[in-house]
Amino acid sequence: MGAQKTLERVISKAGLGSRTQARSWIHAKRVRVNGQVVENPDHWIDFDRDRVEFDGKPLRIREKVYLLVNKPTGYITTFKDPEGRPTVYDLIGAVETFVSPVGRLDLDTSGLLIMTNDTQLAERLTNPDHHVAKTYVVECGGVIPEESIRLLRNGVELNDGPTRPAAVKRLGGSGASTTLEIVLTEGRNRQVRRMIEAVGSKVVALTRTQIGSIAIGQLAPGEWRPLTPVELDRLRRERS
Ligand code: URA
Numbered sequence: 001m002g003a004q005k006t007l008e009r010v011i012s013k014a015g016l017g018s019r020t021q022a023r024s025w026i027h028a029k030r031v032r033v034n035g036q037v038v039e040n041p042d043h044w045i046d047f048d049r050d051r052v053e054f055d056g057k058p059l060r061i062r063e064k065v066y067l068l069v070n071k072p073t074g075y076i077t078t079f080k081d082p083e084g085r086p087t088v089y090d091l092i093g094a095v096e097t098f099v100s101p102v103g104r105l106d107l108d109t110s111g112l113l114i115m116t117n118d119t120q121l122a123e124r125l126t127n128p129d130h131h132v133a134k135t136y137v138v139e140c141g142g143v144i145p146e147e148s149i150r151l152l153r154n155g156v157e158l159n160d161g162p163t164r165p166a167a168v169k170r171l172g173g174s175g176a177s178t179t180l181e182i183v184l185t186e187g188r189n190r191q192v193r194r195m196i197e198a199v200g201s202k203v204v205a206l207t208r209t210q211i212g213s214i215a216i217g218q219l220a221p222g223e224w225r226p227l228t229p230v231e232l233d234r235l236r237r238e239r240s
Contacts, residue, residue, distance in 0.1 A: 011059070035053075064118045065095065065226070067226060069092065071105050102121075102126060152196075153167070156198040158194050163186070167181075167183040213238065
């Protein structure tokens with residue numbers, strides 16, 4: 001960890017909990033710096049020199065953790081839901097280190113979610129400047145004509161601007177629905193759903209199958225596993 005950080009960041013980066021939790025623990029006087037209780041979450045810490053304790057125990061920087069989760073529909077990707085719906089944290093209950101989802105998936109979207117406490121890698125994977133490809137399989141209502149597929153490929157106009165060119169493949173379909181594979185290099189809010197609506201259809205089912213070259217493979221919905229060292233190495237170099 002770099003030398004200078006706010007106390008709140010030091011606590012959350014140590015893998016104990018979210019930034020919000022870190023703030024509440026600091027306010028609850030559970031954190032000491034060089035033996036003194038510090039109640040200000042924005043207090044600057046030099047982690048190389050200052051001694052930080054949580055509940056009387058020296059703060060340990062936990063190892064980096066990288067999980068690949070197959071999110072089922074009906075689960076949200078935030079830590080707590082005021083409405084009490086299940087969250088992805090219910091799926092990874094046994095994992096002791098606090099990890100955050102890399103990007104969001106909607107309640108009704110299933111598929112590949114990476115969760116980690118490596119904020120640098122998370123930033124690399126989500127920042128659109130890095131163009132890391134996210135692959136989705138989307139079932140859309142009705143027939144999607146070739147002209148719409150061309151539009152999706154070239155970019156459609158959304159209320160927050162035109163979408164980048166995308167790779168779009170028709171995987172199948174009947175009269176009632178069409179299945180497409182869409183590869184995006186940006187990750188705007190509800191982007192696939194809005195793109196499909198922009199060409200006059202609606203999403204029936206949406207699943208993310210791949211981030212960069214990492215695929216969900218045979219992992220069953222609701223299951224998770226650690227990323228392998230080879231996958232991690234590939235992810236670190238990822239760029240489309
Ligand atoms: N696009 C969407 O519309 N929803 C998601 O969850 C992910 C991508």
